[in-house]
Amino acid sequence: METKQVVEALAALAQETRLAVFRMLVEAGPAGLRAGEISTRLRLPAATASFHLAQLTRAGLLASRTQGRFVIYSADFERMNVLLGFLTDNCCGGESCAPVPQPVKTMKRKAS
Amino acid sequence: METKQVVEALAALAQETRLAVFRMLVEAGPAGLRAGEISTRLRLPAATASFHLAQLTRAGLLASRTQGRFVIYSADFERMNVLLGFLTDNCCGGESCAPVPQPVKTMKRKAS
DNA sequence: AGTACATTTCCATACTCTTGGAAACATGGA
DNA sequence: TCCATGTTTCCAAGAGTATGGAAATGTACT
Numbered sequence: 001m002e003t004k005q006v007v008e009a010l011a012a013l014a015q016e017t018r019l020a021v022f023r024m025l026v027e028a029g030p031a032g033l034r035a036g037e038i039s040t041r042l043r044l045p046a047a048t049a050s051f052h053l054a055q056l057t058r059a060g061l062l063a064s065r066t067q068g069r070f071v072i073y074s075a076d077f078e079r080m081n082v083l084l085g086f087l088t089d090n091c092c093g094g095e096s097c098a099p100v101p102q103p104v105k106t107m108k109r110k111a112s
Numbered sequence: 113m114e115t116k117q118v119v120e121a122l123a124a125l126a127q128e129t130r131l132a133v134f135r136m137l138v139e140a141g142p143a144g145l146r147a148g149e150i151s152t153r154l155r156l157p158a159a160t161a162s163f164h165l166a167q168l169t170r171a172g173l174l175a176s177r178t179q180g181r182f183v184i185y186s187a188d189f190e191r192m193n194v195l196l197g198f199l200t201d202n203c204c205g206g207e208s209c210a211p212v213p214q215p216v217k218t219m220k221r222k223a224s
Numbered sequence: 225a226g227t228a229c230a231t232t233t234c235c236a237t238a239c240t241c242t243t244g245g246a247a248a249c250a251t252g253g254a
Numbered sequence: 255t256c257c258a259t260g261t262t263t264c265c266a267a268g269a270g271t272a273t274g275g276a277a278a279t280g281t282a283c284t
Contacts, residue, residue, distance in 0.1 A: 007128050013199070014122035015242085016115060022199075029204035035261060045244050050262050052242090069251045069260050077203075084196050087125070087134075091189075092141035127272080147231060157274050162232050164272090181230050181281045 005060065009083050012059035017044065018052045022061060025075040032065075032074030117172065121195050124171035129156065130164045134173060137187040144177075144186030 013019050020042055025033060033041075039049035053073055056062040061080065064073045125131050132154055137145060145153075151161035165185055168174040173192065176185045 003128065003131065007126055007131055010122050010126035010131070011241095014119055014126040016119050017242090019115065019119055019122070023201065026200065027202045027205060036259095039261095046261065047244055047246090047263085048242080051244090054262080066251095071261065080199065084199065087192065087196065088138065089135065090139045093139060129272085148229095151231095158231065159233085159274055159276090160272080163274090166232085167271095178281090183231065 006083060006086050009059045009061055009079070012056050012061055015052070015055075017042065017048070018056055021049075021052055022056060022075060025062065025073060026077075026080070028074070030074055030077075032063075032072045034070045034072055036070070038073065118195060118198050121171045121173055121191070124168050124173055127164070127167075129154070129160070130168055133161075133164055134168060134187060137174065137185060138189075138192070140186065142186055142189075144175075144184045146182045146184055148182070150185065 013022060021038060024038065024041065035049065035053060036046075038044075038053070039046050042049070044052075053062065053064070057064060057073070061076055061083075062073050063076050064071050066072075125134060133150060136150065136153065147161065147165060148158075150156075150165070151158050154161070156164075165174065165176070169176060169185075173188055173195075174185050175188050176183055178184075
């Protein structure tokens with residue numbers, strides 16, 4: 001994963017509304033949610049929600065598919081894992097350094 | 113960890129220079145690096161490096177300590193782990209969903 | 225005290241992002 | 255075809271961010 005892409009993904013998440021959208025979709029799982037459902041739940045004007053969904057999609061964090069008149073967005077879990085791994089690459093020169101290592105509850109990420 | 117803090121941390125990392133600084137310090141481990149060493153290695157003017165180091169510190173991602181005339185910066189590994197965990201909270205409603213779950217090579221993060 | 229060096233603060237410029245109303249663009253049903 | 259509904263694009267205003275030179279601050283050594 002290129003540095004530029006990582007920066008873009010982090011920038012996409014570094015915004016309160018988009019972070020909320022992304023977390024909502026992470027929680028929703030692969031089934032995803034309709035665009036309208038997202039803007040309703042977060043009380044966002046359609047234009048604003050659409051703007052943020054587009055940003056997240058351009059950053060590679062979301063996928064979208066069309067179902068009739070609806071557009072369904074879902075999180076790209078694989079991409080998310082690559083992103084997380086990037087931040088800890090070569091941590092401490094490759095030696096273990098976490099004070100209390102403990103596997104994550106719901107999901108593990110691949111080594112990048 | 114508050115949403116606001118997470119956004120601040122992500123925003124701090126969502127910048128090419130700062131991401132490079134952070135990754136350099138993650139690799140350096142708890143020993144950290146002097147401010148001058150960081151600006152030299154990344155070929156940054158001192159003012160620019162200082163600005164970015166301040167941003168990362170304000171976001172809670174770096175710690176700094178003084179050693180004589182030098183200021184030594186190091187990554188806050190615990191904070192980093194909390195941050196990573198935040199993004200995957202309640203992933204898929206709490207069920208496992210990663211296609212190829214595999215523990216990270218160098219470091220594990222705590223469940224938030 | 226004076227000098228040398230490390231780091232930060234100040235400041236101005238240029239650039240990028242967020243927001244949301246209005247209009248445009250689908251799609252499905254009558 | 256016409257209408258209702260879901261979603262996106264367009265646009266302009268306001269807010270925030272990155273950069274780096276110059277000056278200020280801090281520390282150590284003589």
